[in-house]
Amino acid sequence: MQKKDNPKFIFVVGGVISGVGKGVAASSIAKILQDRGQKATAIKIDPYINIDAGTMNPTEHGEVFVLNDGDETDQDMGNYERFLNIDLTRTNYMTTGRVYQTVIEKERNLEYGGKCVEVVPHIPLEVIRRIELAQKQSEADVVVVEIGGTIGEYQNMLFLEAARMMKIKNPRDVIFVMVSYLPVPTTVGEMKTKPTQHAVRTLNASGIQPDILIARGNSPLDAKRKEKLALFCNISPGRVISAPDVQSIYDVPENFEKDGLSDLLCELGGMQCSSTVMPSAKEWKNFTKKVHNAKDEIHIAVIGKYFETGEYLLADSYLSVIEALKYSAYTQNKKPVLTWLNAMDYEKDPKSVSNLKKYDGIIVPGGFGSRGIEGMINVIRYARENKIPYFGLCYGMQLAVIEYARNVAKLKDAHTVEVNAKTPHPVIDIIENQKENLRNKRYGGSMRLGEYKAQIKSGSIARKAYGSSEIVERHRHRYEVNPKYIADIEKAGLVFSGCSPDKTLMEIAELPTEKHPFFLGTQFHPEFLARPLRPHPLFTAFIKVASSATRRRGGK
Numbered sequence: 001m002q003k004k005d006n007p008k009f010i011f012v013v014g015g016v017i018s019g020v021g022k023g024v025a026a027s028s029i030a031k032i033l034q035d036r037g038q039k040a041t042a043i044k045i046d047p048y049i050n051i052d053a054g055t056m057n058p059t060e061h062g063e064v065f066v067l068n069d070g071d072e073t074d075q076d077m078g079n080y081e082r083f084l085n086i087d088l089t090r091t092n093y094m095t096t097g098r099v100y101q102t103v104i105e106k107e108r109n110l111e112y113g114g115k116c117v118e119v120v121p122h123i124p125l126e127v128i129r130r131i132e133l134a135q136k137q138s139e140a141d142v143v144v145v146e147i148g149g150t151i152g153e154y155q156n157m158l159f160l161e162a163a164r165m166m167k168i169k170n171p172r173d174v175i176f177v178m179v180s181y182l183p184v185p186t187t188v189g190e191m192k193t194k195p196t197q198h199a200v201r202t203l204n205a206s207g208i209q210p211d212i213l214i215a216r217g218n219s220p221l222d223a224k225r226k227e228k229l230a231l232f233c234n235i236s237p238g239r240v241i242s243a244p245d246v247q248s249i250y251d252v253p254e255n256f257e258k259d260g261l262s263d264l265l266c267e268l269g270g271m272q273c274s275s276t277v278m279p280s281a282k283e284w285k286n287f288t289k290k291v292h293n294a295k296d297e298i299h300i301a302v303i304g305k306y307f308e309t310g311e312y313l314l315a316d317s318y319l320s321v322i323e324a325l326k327y328s329a330y331t332q333n334k335k336p337v338l339t340w341l342n343a344m345d346y347e348k349d350p351k352s353v354s355n356l357k358k359y360d361g362i363i364v365p366g367g368f369g370s371r372g373i374e375g376m377i378n379v380i381r382y383a384r385e386n387k388i389p390y391f392g393l394c395y396g397m398q399l400a401v402i403e404y405a406r407n408v409a410k411l412k413d414a415h416t417v418e419v420n421a422k423t424p425h426p427v428i429d430i431i432e433n434q435k436e437n438l439r440n441k442r443y444g445g446s447m448r449l450g451e452y453k454a455q456i457k458s459g460s461i462a463r464k465a466y467g468s469s470e471i472v473e474r475h476r477h478r479y480e481v482n483p484k485y486i487a488d489i490e491k492a493g494l495v496f497s498g499c500s501p502d503k504t505l506m507e508i509a510e511l512p513t514e515k516h517p518f519f520l521g522t523q524f525h526p527e528f529l530a531r532p533l534r535p536h537p538l539f540t541a542f543i544k545v546a547s548s549a550t551r552r553r554g555g556k
Contacts, residue, residue: 007135008142008173008269011163013210014150015180015199020216021252022179023076025243026146027083028252029177032262033142034084035253035281037274041140042080042092043131044073046148047155049097055444062316066476066528067093070450075319076146082323082531083253085280091134096155099126120161127162142271151178152202160206167208175268178203178210179243182217182225191217193228200233211268212261213240220244239264248291250532253284280533287330287532294335298546300325301359303379305343305372321365321393324530328539332547343372346379353382361389361518361546364396366476366525370419377403384511389518389546391538394477397509397521398428401481401489404509409492411485418479427489429482431505437478447478452500452524454507460497461520462508465541471498473507473524480523481506498522518545 012026023044030040050056053064054072065078071090081088103126107117135143147163149156167174180196200210213229215221221242230237241259246252256262266273304318322338329336339359346353356362362383364376376396380403383390392400398416405414405427413420416428430438437446451472456463463469483504486496493515498508511519522538530536 006173007140008175008271009131009135009166010142010144010175010177010265010269012144012146012177012179013156013160013203013208014147015178015203016150016183016195017181018150020179020181021243021249023079023146024249024252025177025179025214026076026144027079028256029261029265030080030142030144031083031253031284032256033144033265033271033273035277035284036262036266036271037278038141038271039139040084040142040144041086041088041134041138042084043134043143043145044076044080044093044148045127045145045156045159046074046093046095047153047159048095048148049100050095051097051101052093052095052445054447058317063319064476065320066449066474066525068451068474070445072445072449072476074148075316078320078323078528079249085531085533089137091130091137094127094130096158099123099130099158102126119158121165123158124162124165127159128166131162131166142269151199151206157206160203160208164207172270175212175265176203176208176210177212177214179214179216182215182221184218191219191221191225193225193232196229197232209234211235211239212264214243214256215240216243218245248288250284250288250291254288283533290330290333291326294330294333296334297337298329298332298334298361298543299337299339299359300361300363300546301339301341301356303341303343303346303362303364303376305367318365320525320527320530321363324527324536324539325363325543327530327532327535328543331535331540332543334543334547336543343375343379345375347372347375350375350378353378356382356388357386359388361391361542363542364390364392364399365527366394366396368395368418373399373419377406381407384516384519387516389542390516390520391518391542392509392521393527394523394525397523398479398481400519400521401427401494401509404492404494405485405489408494409489411488414485416479425485427482427485428479430479434478448475450474452507454498454524455501456508457495457497460495460508461510461513461518461541462497462538465537467537473522473526474528475524477523481509517548518542 014022026042030042034040052072053074063075065073065075068087069089071093073093077088077093103122147156147159180199182191182196184191226237226240229240241261246255325336376399380400402414405411411425413423414425414427415423417426417430451474454471456466456469495510496506497510499506507523509521526536526538530539
């Protein structure tokens, strides 16, 4: 293998349009090199002024993915962790705002020695410093750097300049990969290369020539199209990789290898890659077989409020939840069929909850604010009373506690102070340091974020699932179960089976199995730790019970 003092940097950029799988391509590139014996890591560069992704609207930006160290990042960071089966840190994520903030702070501290601090070269140099720091901290052989946005956008010009400067300094150690879309206009019926040709020339205007083109499209790239791209994009046909739509994103690494992408990357970067793939590659192949072979359907309803953006449905708001459900379902040889249901519908028409009886399980994921909350509470009550497997995540646990407090513990009008500050029974409240944050309008990066330990009660569903008395999970929330109501709620039958080591914060709430087959909520976000080769135990426990529900409802 190459020495760590000679690492390789692969920049992945996008052409033509966004949303064609640049993050999956970057993850897959890192994955196939990992399978060839390279220690790989990945970096996401977001061209936003935001310091992190935590203050962005999920219906516009997609899910906020939280790392162990509490950094609130773009959802592509979740893809990196899932594909590589590693934990990343805040050094693997940067935004325009984060870069500028650091440069300005350095200038204020005289760290530039009185120089005139300019956009170029100081901003690109800070970008380079961050990229190199991520490599050093991870001791990676290869770093895959995804630059957000598409070629030609003003917002990512400085990141491209940083990449160009790295290429000039160490041309053998830097590789450029462009992921570009080749449309097939319905009235023409032919795959067109011209948009990609223009994208490459726009990238050339930044002083960068792509070494590899990944050609996205709804069908495989034919030889004629490869030759045309090679001719007009100044690249050999062997460096044009066909990337058609596939059944599952987890097929992408294997699909890349059909065109020998890892061999090409190893050759371009002078990497001493193993001629035999690592055992993890075989495990991945076994996983993808399960994805394709699963035929026995399990129907799960996801009740949320971050779905609609105009006339379109954005399931990316709950991306990690979706993937976690898939991993656990496939391990049980089940094909998950997910249905998105808007909580507002059950708020407007509470009686419509009866249509939930056709589902094998119900999930209420995380969220904030008051919209759709009463609809979610109506759903939770129906799931509890009709013994439909229920799994609540973060807000989904808090709302389960509220529903139980109201309808079983008889705490009339119990609520969360997030929605009703004057509720007579604030069963969900805000802890003291968070009150100070809100008073001072410190919103960004100030929630309970990242990994925290929890202790699990013996004999509980959670203890059986984890097989351990202590766990570590990732958090992203500001409100907690109010300690003043714990005794009353537990007396009514709800069990807080997981809590912080000092017993002050409730982490898991559940009903005993003699009362309900699976009724459980977590204050943390277990979906952030679910991996294709390491499904999360709570999701797996939920799927197992929901599978039994399938049989009870007349399924296979």
